[in-house]
Amino acid sequence: MHIAEGVLSWPVLVSGAAIATAGTAYGIKKLSFETIPRCGIVSAALFVASLIHVNLGASSVHLILGGLGGILLGWSLFPAFLVALFLQAVLFQFGGLVVLGVNVTNMALSGVLAGFVGRALLKRLKRPFLCGAISGALGVFGAAVFVAASLAFSGEAFRASAVLLIGAHLPVAIIEGIITGFIVSFLSKTDKNFLEV
């Protein structure tokens, strides 16, 4: 869901860059010795995840892992996404440097919000798989809605692109929900305190 250069209007680009900067600054401030390696691993996973395309029927999909990153990192997901998307833009020309702020905001903010939901659920429910799955799927849908919103503010019809994006990402949301569920239930078995940082 990288938005290409030259699609968005200036106000969207500027506000995206502003939110990304603020989020990244706050995320870096919150980093601790315990979360730096975690942030690095998540960043590497984000960087690689979108390179692996799986052909599913008519479209080809890839994982986003925003919800998982949100559960693991909270606000520190912003620097992780910034690094991953910056490298993708420079090395593969996915997206671009001008739209980097918007892309980071769309992906990271939806991931952070989905992560908060996941964390809140995990504290109440004793069903880590379910909580992880909800968070993972929410992250994908959130990203789709954010992308549709950025396109809408640049002149494209919101409803049409939102329906198209959410529809096309439904399989991704399901797969990502299952994967996030497995990872979260694995983590909650092996490291009970993984939410405490």
Added chain:
Amino acid sequence: MKGKRLTLTLLFCGILCLVFLAGAPTALAHRLNVFALLEGDCINGEAYFNDGSPAKDSKVLIKNSTGHVLAEGKTNENGQFSLKLSSPPTEAVTVIVEGGVGHRGETTVESPKNGKKLTTTTQVGLEAPEKTTVQDVPSAAIEEIIKNAVKEEMEPIRNELIKMNMELSKPKVTEILGGIGYIVGLFGVAFWVKGRSKNG
């Protein structure tokens, strides 16, 4: 009971997924590549996503350097397009393909700078051997025949070029590993800075 409910939910999701897949028209990729060639006063080309799938039914725009739209059209189901310009371009033109939902790709097509001179020289060359049968055939027709022959001969090379472009636009293992290396290094730097501020 719980297991049953889960199976039902999964089944429902699976069906929904299939329904949406059947109707999902666009491939969601990261980059839209455009490949275009100038042939006479036509611009022919292809648009495809970085995973190799064609950009179907996408809007194609041809603009000159001042942003004036020279031609407009759509790609077919194989991602190919062919747009006719009102006259052969005298300057480089930009071909823009809009794939919808944030996908956009563009490429620049250089115009043959000495294009006009070339045609005149061929015409001179044709007129030179006077009193031959060549003279009876109008030069425009000869030009057309030559153009078609060259086009036919060039077709495999053109396809090969598109294929090569497609291969080149895919991420390479070295780049991926390099990117991971950058990430490791960056977070190493973060550690270092954090450690220094703690000790100092």
